[in-house]
Amino acid sequence: MKARTDTAALNELRKRMLAVPLGPEARERGEVLAVSDGIAQVSGLASARMGEVLRFETGKLGFVLALDEDVIQAVFLDPMAGVEAGSAVERSGALMRVPVGEALLGRVVDPLGRPLDAGPPVAATETAPVERPAPGIIARDFVTQPLNTGILAIDALFAIGRGQRELIIGERATGKTAIAVDTILNQRGSDVTCIYVAIGQRATAVRRVIEAVRDKGPFARTIFVVASATAEPGLRWLAPFAATTMAEWFRDRGGHALIVYDDLTRHAAVHRELALLSRQPPGREAYPGDIFYLHARLLERAARLSAGLGGGSLTALPIAEIETGNLSGYIPTNLISIADGQIVLSQALFAANQRPAVDIGLSVSRVGGKAQAGALKSVAGRMRLDYAQYLELRMFARFGGFGDAAMKARMARGARIGAILAQGRFQPLETAAQVALLAAAADGVLDDLALEAIGPLKDRLGAIIAADPALKAFRDDPSALTPELRAALLDCVRAAAAGRADRKGAP
Template sequence: VKNPEILNSVFDEVKAKVEKSTKVSNSGLVINVKDGIVQVIKLKGSFLGETVWVKSQNKEFRGLVIGLREEFVEVVLFEGVSEVCEGDLVIRSESPLGILVSEKLLGRVVDPLGRPLDSENPESLFSAQDNPADFKFQALFNNAPEILERDPINESLITGYKGVDSLIPIGLGQRELVIGDRKTGKSSLLIDTIINQKETQVKCVYAMIGQKRAELARIVKDLKHSNALKHSVIVSADASQPAGLQYICAYAAVSIAEFFSKRGMDVIVVYDDFSKHADAYRQMSLLLRRPPGREAFPGDVFYLHSRILERAANTKRRNAVGPKFGSITAFPVIETQAGDVSAYIPTNVISITDGQIFLDKVMFTKGIRPAINVGLSVSRVGSAAQTKAMKKVAGTMKLELAQYREIAAFAQFGSDLDATTQSQLHRGARLSEILKQKKHAPLSLEEEVLILYAAVKGYLDDLEVSEILDFEKKLLAHFNQYHSAILLNVKLNRDITADTDFLIASCLKYFTHLYKKARAQFAIATEKTTSVESEE
C-alpha cells in the first residue's frame, strides 16, 4: 500500500459515516477494483470462503474472500461489479458462503446464491410460515465424505439409453464424464437421463455454468413437457453473469445434492459444463495475478474439479453402524475442440472420474444418435453396477461391436470375405442399428432388456437394417399390450429366470413370425400397386 496514512484517514471517515446508520464491526475498505475482483484493507480476522458485504451507494453486494495477502484481502464479487468503487466499506459476515436449501427447491430454477430465477413466486423461496426444521443452511465448500463413510457402488442407475445401460453401465454414487465436441448431444443425453428418473425416487440437480439463457429456457421447457421438472432443481449462472457466480455454481449444485443425500435420497448432479467452469476460474486467477501454467490455467485447477467430484459417493453404508444416507451420482460435462481429449482440462477430469462417455462428431454427422463411441467410452465400475437381467443380454455385445468396427474398417478395402467375417459384419450392422435412439425417448429397464434380448439372440438377423427401428417400435407396442406381465416380471426381479427366458423366447418367435408375414403382405400389395400404376 503506497500511502497508508491517506488510506487510514479515508477508511476512518467512511466508517464513521456508515456507523451512524448501522453498527459496523470487523469492516474494511476497498482500495482497488478490477473486473469483479476487489482488494480490501483492514479486514481483520477474515478467512478463505467467508461471505462479505460491500456497501456502495446505499446498496449491499455479496462477495467471497478468495485470497489472503499480507497487505490486503482479495474478494470476488457476485453482483454489483460495475457499481463497487474505491473507498466503499466492506463488512464481514463471519460465516462461510452457503445456500439455504429445502425440498421447496424441487421444480425451481435458482442462481448459485439460492435466488429464484423463474417466474413462479420470484420474490422468495421461503416464508415466515415455513417450519425451520424443513430447510437448512448448506455451506458451499464442504469436505468430501471420508473413505470409511463410502460404500461400494453396486446399484445401477438406469439412464434409459440402450447403448449406455448395456455397454457403459453407471452406478449410484459413480462419477461419469460426458465428453465430446460442441453440438454432439451431451446435454440431450443427460436431460433424457433426468427424464427417465421421474418414475423413481431419484432427485436431480442440473448446474448450468456459463451457458446461454436460450439454452436454459430450452432445458426448462423440455423438463416441464416431460413432467420431470418436479423432481429436479436447476442452478444457473449464465454467460452474462460475473465469473465469481459461475465459479460457485458447481459448488451450489453439489451442496443442494448433499441436502437430499443426507435425507436418504439418491441424487444425480449434472455439471454443464466444466470447460466453462475452468474458464471462469482462469479469468479470476489471472485477475488475482496468480502464476499461469499450461493453457494459462492456474496450478490448482486440478484441485478445483477434484474437490467437487469427490463429494459424489455412495454413502448408504448398509452394513455399517451409524447414519445411513443416500448417494450422489455426478455427471461432469466437458466440451472438446475437434475431438481432442488430450487437452489439459479433459485429461484432468478423465483422471478424476470413474469413466467417460465419448460422443463422436463424425458419428453424429452420420445420423447415429446417440453418437456414443463405444471404443473410447468406458465405465470403471463395470458390471458391478448392472442388473442381472442386463448382464445376461449385454454380456457379449461390446466384444461383438468391437470386432465389427475392426472388420468393417478393413472390409472396405476388399470384397473377398469368408463366411465368418460376413456373418460378423451382418450381425454388427444390426447391433449398431438397434442402439440408435430418438431424443427425449428414454426406455425403462424391462424395455431395454427385451430389445437387446431380441438382438443378441438373433431375432434381427433376417431383417434389413432399415427395418430394425420399425421392428423395435412394434415389438414394444406388442409386448406392452399383450405380454405386460413378462415385462413386469423383469422389472420387479431385475433378472431373467429360466421360465421368463422361455416366455420371452416364445413370444419373440411368434411376434417375429407375425412381423415377417405382415412385411411380405405389404411387399405384395406394394408390388401390385406399382404394376397398376405402370399399366395406367
C-alpha cells in the first residue's frame, strides 16, 4: 500500500514538473556559426536536447541532430534560404511531433504532416512524437493473422503475418515497389490501414504509386508520406520515423496497419550524408556507427500487440535496393538481420519474364508460416517440393534430354506451377483462388493444359469462385480445406480452363 502511495506521489510530482513552463530556457537564443547543405552549426543553445525543434530567424524550422561540446548540429526541415552565419536561432523547448489520426487518411503529406496534395491543412486534433519507444516483450503477442498480399508466390511460400517485418530487396527495376503497391491494393477488401513512405524517390515514381492506389486501391484508407529526392535532407531523414508514428496510432487503437518504406537504402544514404556534414566519425563504408541502431529502432516499432493492449498490429515492408545482386553489402546485411525475413527479387528472373521475380531459394519468411490460412498451408507444402524439384531438374535438363516419362511429367508439372506463380501487376488473387490453383496443380488438373492457357484461366477463376454460393463460407474463412471444398475448387478450375462461367453450367 505504502509503495503505491509513493508511486502515485512520484507520478504527481513528475506531472507537475512537466507542467512547469520551460520559461526563459525556451527562449534561449543561439547563433548560427556556419551553414552547409541542409545543416547548420549553432552555438549558444547549451540546454538544447536531441531531437528538439529549433526556429531560425526566417521562421523556418530545424531540429537537433547531434550535440557536440558547445556546438549543436541542426538539420533544416525547411528551405534554408536566408539563414547564414550570424543568424539568430531559438529553442522551441519541444521535441518533434507530427499530426496523427484519421484526418490523415486519403492524404499526401510531407513528414511533418503538411499537405502536398493541394488540399487543406490536415485537420488533426492530436499530435505524437516522431521517436517513440517500441513495444516491449510483454506488450507483444505472437503473429497469428495473415497479411494477404494477393501475390501467390508470397502468400503461398513466404506468408507474411500481421506484425511482421519483411524486407523486399533487389536491384533497381526488379519490381520491389510493384510488390509493395500490389500489397496495398490488395487491402481494398481488408481492414488494414496503409501507409506508404517515399524516401528520396523521384517525384514521378511517387506520383505513379499514388495514382495506382487512387485508381485501384483503398485510397481513402491510405496515407502517403513523401520526402522525395529533392526534399530537404532533414525531411528525408525524418520521413520513416514520422510515418511510423502516424501508423502506430491505428495499431494502438486495436486496428491493423501496414507500412511500406520505399526505400531504406536511400534513408541510410541521407543518414550518412547528414553524419558526414555534421562531422560525426565515419565507420564502415563511411556510415556512422549508429546506422544499425537507426533502422533497428525504427523496425522494432512494427508489432502485434497483446490482447490487453487491444490486439492491434503494425506490419512493416521495408524496401532495400542493392547493386548487381550483392546481398552482402553493409546496409543489406544490416536490414536482413533486423527483419523477420526477406523477399529477394532477381534481375535474372525478371529479365527472363518470371514476374514477380521472387528468388525462391534466397527468400524466407521467419514468422508468417504460423499465420498462413490453414487451407493454403495444406496445399503450399506440396507445391514447394514439386517446384523445387522442377527447378533442379531444369538445370540438369540443359545438359541433355531426359527420356524418362516420369521426369517429363515432373517437368510438365513444374512448368505449370511456374505459370501459376507468374502474376502481372494489379492482378491480385484471393486466398480461395490461390488454394484452388495449388490444389489443381498438385492433382494434375493443369498437366494437360497448354502453358499459355493458364494465364486466361487465372483471370476467369476469381469470378467463378465468387459466384459460387457453396464456396461463400470458405472465401470468408479459408482456415480448413475439406475434401468437398477441394473438389468444388477443382471443378471451378476445370470450368475456368473450359471457358465456362460457373462450375456446373454449360460452356
